[in-house]
Structure formats: structure tokens, C-alpha cells
Amino acid sequence: MSENDRVQSYFYDFHIHTCLSPCGDEDMTPGNIILMAKLKGLDVIAITDHNTCRNCEAAMKQGERQGIIVIPGMELTTKEEVHVLFLFSSLSKAMEFDSYVYQHLIKVKNVPDFFGRQLLMDEEDQVIGEENMLLIQATDIPFSSLAALEKRYHGLMIPAHIEKGSNSLLSNLGFIPKESAFCVAEWTGIQGRKILEKENPYLKSCRLIRDSDAHALGMISEAEHMIEALGNSREAILEALLIPEYKEERKDGDENSY
Numbered sequence: 001m002s003e004n005d006r007v008q009s010y011f012y013d014f015h016i017h018t019c020l021s022p023c024g025d026e027d028m029t030p031g032n033i034i035l036m037a038k039l040k041g042l043d044v045i046a047i048t049d050h051n052t053c054r055n056c057e058a059a060m061k062q063g064e065r066q067g068i069i070v071i072p073g074m075e076l077t078t079k080e081e082v083h084v085l086f087l088f089s090s091l092s093k094a095m096e097f098d099s100y101v102y103q104h105l106i107k108v109k110n111v112p113d114f115f116g117r118q119l120l121m122d123e124e125d126q127v128i129g130e131e132n133m134l135l136i137q138a139t140d141i142p143f144s145s146l147a148a149l150e151k152r153y154h155g156l157m158i159p160a161h162i163e164k165g166s167n168s169l170l171s172n173l174g175f176i177p178k179e180s181a182f183c184v185a186e187w188t189g190i191q192g193r194k195i196l197e198k199e200n201p202y203l204k205s206c207r208l209i210r211d212s213d214a215h216a217l218g219m220i221s222e223a224e225h226m227i228e229a230l231g232n233s234r235e236a237i238l239e240a241l242l243i244p245e246y247k248e249e250r251k252d253g254d255e256n257s258y
């Protein structure tokens with residue numbers, strides 16, 4: 001029996017910022033993140049910088065060396081300033097999405113002394129450049145267009161820290177639009193899950209996940225949140241996040257959904 005045909009448990013943290021996010025510590029280099037993830041006993045992490053995927057490649061390469069599965073991702077800021085994670089099974093799709101989002105980013109120059117530097121890294125953990133445009137700006141992409149983008153770029157959208165008091169679906173939009181199509185949401189635990197689901201029945205049919213939203217090395221999750229996946233490929237990990245009905249829908253719509 002190979003690794004690919006049996007269900008295994010994976011400790012995850014799908015929301016981690018690198019030093020490319022201005023608010024991320026400068027020692028959040030891809031290499032340090034991977035080593036910390038290993039130390040904490042995680043199996044799979046996602047790199048989700050604000051409105052960019054450009055440190056994902058370095059993290060994926062370093063993850064391969066250390067036996068940590070790295071999912072390329074992004075924390076997108078919509079027009080309404082709602083934060084939404086996008087995870088991808090391939091770097092190429094992530095980078096196509098990155099280009100699209102960069103075109104839609106409201107361009108304001110970064111002020112490194114105020115917001116922090118935005119460091120681009122290579123697989124040897126060396127700084128190879130700095131992004132000059134402020135990445136924590138909003139884009140002009142409305143929340144209502146995300147389901148179409150998810151499909152176009154074969155990603156998985158996950159509204160981030162859904163009940164947080166700022167930059168979240170429930171605080172910025174105030175409700176979950178009834179035409180929403182997402183099936184995974186990130187929840188911080190600030191509010192009890194039952195209350196959250198009672199106030200937002202839509203969430204009853206979602207998988208709720210918990211991540212660290214780490215901006216500093218010490219914030220990266222301990223090995224406490226787990227998913228079961230059939231195989232250790234990025235596709236298998238993302239597929240494991242889907243709820244069964246949604247999985248069927250995706251299969252009907254598109255063979256190669258990621």
C-alpha cells in the first residue's frame with residue numbers, strides 16, 4: 001500500500017505570513033517558518049501573505065527538503081476589506097492568481113519605516129528584493145466575484161478569521177451573502193461555534209478550520225488541528241478540506257478542480 005492510497009492524519013496550519021507581509025516579522029523567512037513548523041510537529045502549512053504569493057516558491061522548495069508539505073496560498077483583501085484565504089495545489093496557478101490580484105491592488109507605495117519592509121526571499125533564505133507597493137492595501141475585487149475567481153484559478157477560497165472584529169466577512173459585510181458558494185471557513189474561536197452557527201446557519205454546512213494567522217515564529221500553531229487526507233499530495237490535502245457534497249459538485253463541474 002502506498003502513501004497515496006491510505007487515509008492519514010495531518011497536523012496543519014493554513015494561515016502563515018512571511019516577511020513579505022509588511023506586518024510579518026523579518027525573521028519570518030521561509031526557511032525559519034519551515035523549521036519552526038517541523039519543531040512544532042506540523043505536517044502541512046500554507047503560506048498566505050497579504051495579496052501576494054511571491055514567497056511561496058521559496059517555502060515550497062525548503063519544505064520539500066525538510067519533509068513539510070507547503071501549500072501555496074494568499075490572504076486576499078477584497079474591496080470591502082474582507083480577508084479571504086486562497087489555497088492552490090500548484091505554484092503555477094497560485095502565480096497566475098498573484099498576477100491577477102496585483103493588477104487589482106490599490107497601488108500605494110509602502111513606507112517601510114512605518115509599515116515594515118516587504119522582503120522577497122529565495123530558496124536559500126536570502127533576500128532577493130523588496131516589494132515597493134503596500135501589500136496590505138485593499139484590492140478592487142468584490143467579495144461577490146470570489147467564487148468565479150476560485151473556479152477560474154482552481155483555488156480553494158476560505159473566508160479568514162470569520163468572526164474577528166475587523167477585516168472579516170461577518171464584521172465587514174455583516175452577514176454571509178446567500179449566494180455564497182464557499183464550503184470552508186476559518187474560525188478563530190473567539191465566539192463559541194454553536195452561537196456562530198446559530199447566528200449564521202450557512203456555516204452549519206461548512207468545514208470550520210482553525211489556523212494561527214502567524215506573523216511571528218512563535219505564533220505558528222502547535223500540532224493541534226488535524227485533517228485526514230487520502231495521500232500526501234497538495235491536491236489530496238485540499239480535497240480533504242472539502243465537505244462531501246461540495247466535492248461531488250466540483251467533480252461534476254470540472255474534472256481537474258484545482
Ligand SMILES: [Zn+2]
Pocket residue numbers: 075083160161167
Ligand atoms: Zn487577516
Ligand SMILES: [Zn+2]
Pocket residue numbers: 015017075213
Ligand atoms: Zn493573516
